[in-house]
Amino acid sequence: MKKxxxxxxxxxxxxxxxxxxxxxxxxxxxxxxxxxxxxxxRISIYNEAGEELSGEDAMLSFEFPNLEEWExxxxxxxxxxxxxxxxxxxxxxxSITDLELDTLNRLRTxxxxxxxxxxxxxxxxNTFNTRFPAGAQDDVPIGKLTIRIRKRAADVFSAGNYSGSxxxxxxxxx
Numbered sequence: 589m590k591k592x593x594x595x596x597x598x599x600x601x602x603x604x605x606x607x608x609x610x611x612x613x614x615x616x617x618x619x620x621x622x623x624x625x626x627x628x629x630r631i632s633i634y635n636e637a638g639e640e641l642s643g644e645d646a647m648l649s650f651e652f653p654n655l656e657e658w659e660x661x662x663x664x665x666x667x668x669x670x671x672x673x674x675x676x677x678x679x680x681x682x683s684i685t686d687l688e689l690d691t692l693n694r695l696r697t698x699x700x701x702x703x704x705x706x707x708x709x710x711x712x713x714n715t716f717n718t719r720f721p722a723g724a725q726d727d728v729p730i731g732k733l734t735i736r737i738r739k740r741a742a743d744v745f746s747a748g749n750y751s752g753s754x755x756x757x758x759x760x761x762x
Contacts, residue, residue, distance in 0.1 A: 628670060628671065628672060629668060629669075629670045629672065629676075629678070629720060630668065630669045630670070631666060631667070631668050631680070631730070631758070632666070632667045632668070632669070632727070633664055633665070633666055634664070634665040634666075634667065635662075635663075635664060635665075636662065636663050641664070648662050648735065648754065650662070650687075650737060652739070652750075655739075656741040657739060657740055657741040658738070658739050659736065659737070659738040659739075660736070660737045660738075661734050661735065661736045661737075662734070662735050663732055663733065663734045663735075664732070664733045664734075664735075665729070665731075665732050665733075666680065666716065666729075666730040666731055666732075666733065667727045667728060667729050667730060668718070668720060668725065668727075668728050668730055669725060669726050669727055669728070670720050670721075670724070670725045670728075671723075671724050671725075672720060672721070672722050672723070673722060674722050675719065675720060675721050675722045676719075676720050676760060676761075677717065677718070677719050677720070677760070677761060678717075678718055678720060678758060678759065678760045678761070679711075679715050679716065679717050679718070679758070679759050679761075680715065680716040680718070680730070680756055680757075680758055681714060681715045681756070681757045681758075681759065682699055682701070682714050682715070682733060682754070682755070682756055682757075683714065683754075683755050683757070684697055684698075684699050684735065684752065684753070684754045684755075685697070685752040685753050685754075686752055687737065687750040687751060687752040688750060688751070688752065689745070689746055689748040689749070689750050690746075692746075693745050693746045693748070693750070695737050695739065695745065695750055696737070696738065697735060697736070697737050697752055698735075698736045698737075699713075699714065699733055699734065699735050699736070700713075700733070700734045700736060701713065701714065701715075701716060701731055701732070701733055701734075702731055702732045702734070703716060703729075703730065703731030703732070704729070704731075705718075705728070705729050705730055705731060707719045707720070707721070707728065707730075708729075708730050708731050710731070716730050716731050718730050735754070
């Protein structure tokens, strides 16, 4: 019995030594990559009702009253959202033409810019010079653009459909 007990104890200690080592795999290097999508800068335009305008519906329409003298205005509001790694500066430069039916019938059209934003200044009466800070920004006001059309009592215009154009040019840098 002592021999059987001794044989069992010996097998108990020797069996683990006889077992195979677990299989070894060669070392591996894993490379990971990712993409950061640009969300740099987005400028939004809103009408007086607070609705965002897109390229398809960015048309202003004026209905002229049947009076001797009148003045019409419409305002557009500009905001920006950004996610920039570094601060940058940009300019929104506006140009507008008079509303005209033909060469003899032209309504003088003017634009006025206003901004109460810490990041924006008005230059030359037609430019928003805006500093876009680094980091995430959401719906930060740039300013307000007002288009003004005025008819004086002495002005005489033919009836018809008057049209003109309004353009915005964005340039980066100061």
